[in-house]
Amino acid sequence: MNDLDRDRYRAPALDKGLDILELLAGVDGGLSQAEIAKRLERSPNEFYRMLDRLVRRGYVARLEGDRYLLTLKLFGLAQMHAPTRRLASFATPLMRKLGETTQQANHIVVYDRGHPVVIAQQEAPGYWGISIRVGSRMGLFDTGSGHVLLAFRSPELRAMMVAEHVGSGGPEGRMTETFEARLEQIRQRGYEMMPSAQTAGVINLSAPIVSADGTAIAALTVPYITLINTPGAADIDTTILSLCETAKRLSDLAGAGIVSDALPD
Template sequence: MLDEANDRYRAPALDKGLDILELLASTDESLTQAEIAKALNRSPNEIYRMLDRLVRRSYVARIMGDRYELTLRLFSLAHQHPPVRRLVSQALPIMRSFCKTAEQACHLAVYDRGRVVVVAQMDAPSYWSYSIRVGARVSLYNTGSGHVLLAFATPQERAMMEAEREDQAEDKLRPDGLDRRLVQIRRDGYEVMPSVQSEAVYNLSAPILGPNDTAIAALTCPFLPRIDRPNVPGREEVLAILLATTRELSTALGRGEGSA
């Protein structure tokens, strides 16, 4: 983060608008103008004009008379960014094939400013599925996707990723032995771990590799065992399908020919 005292090119109005967007993005509930002003330690009058502009530009919506929430405009802009658009465009047909073969859901995640962000998701073909919504931001430390992205980063990238985490209070959640675990994941080429969020679910995660064998994304299957259909693929079989899928995606997205 820039030291504000030494930042010669500050744009206070822009900072104010970005503060509002980041605040609304961090909460699941709409906020009043007074609540926004209090959270940002500003006066309601300071916030009013900026909120009005954000509403007029469709970044923020006014609901229930006096409450504000984010629209999907920022989400849409993010997906117009060429690398993300190309990644999702190339991945979706291959992800669909995985779900059909494995009879499980899957999601595609990338690293963004200290968090893992889900950029694409595909449901299982049956009525029963466990999935995570597109746009969800999850931890580097307690998800299969996060472990894979850390394991397949260079040491310099990994140090930057951990330093950049937005919620520094999360330090206490760094698992003991994580470094050893990341070495093992890099060696195996995948992560298999019980979900920290849901019982009976296992995260099966593997990297989509770019040049130099660094991960540009992680593909994760939140594997949910089916006891009503004994002939569906089991966990080991689904893992093998997942690894074949990530190899195909790595090739489709231009992994260097010299990579192993």
């Protein structure tokens, strides 16, 4: 589709509403109507009716002092998306068992429009654990989940993922020969093990949940911490074994067609 075709099918009102939602998603504390207009380089009067509709539909909340804040309605709609909801539903009991076996937290990540995104989270059963909030967006190049999602995709899909990630404002990264070799190592051993780039003392352990053709649908990740004086806590080697076994069981479900359509386009 060329530029003329794109202009022909423009929907200015829809674009305006989406611009507001995307802007508010990136700020804390909300913005006034004047601030929204300034950041979007338009007149404040252009946004009055649109903001009113977004408030009435529940996507935006109006605070005292004429400030507008994004609500959780979009997040709720995302959780209603059938494939990811089904994947999370089938995974929950297996994630719970993995947590009990290892005494560690774990979470599931899928790739969505430029970023790995957490769709399910299981807390550690004891007092200590590292939790990642559902809905969190991650980097491709600096997380175990991102490495696994890249490693178990075709070169063509990898290139698309990298381009989308960088284009959507993700941390810079390139598919160098060294990084390609690391991804091949992950494919060979079946999991990633790397120090967290975000939290000191955490080792990210991540294994793929794959469809019948071996393509990664998701990554199952344990942010492993060394637990001291914790009865039943598994060492890192045992945790890796339990992680890979759980990912294999979820992959078997995917291969049976139960959750295979959870892979985003």
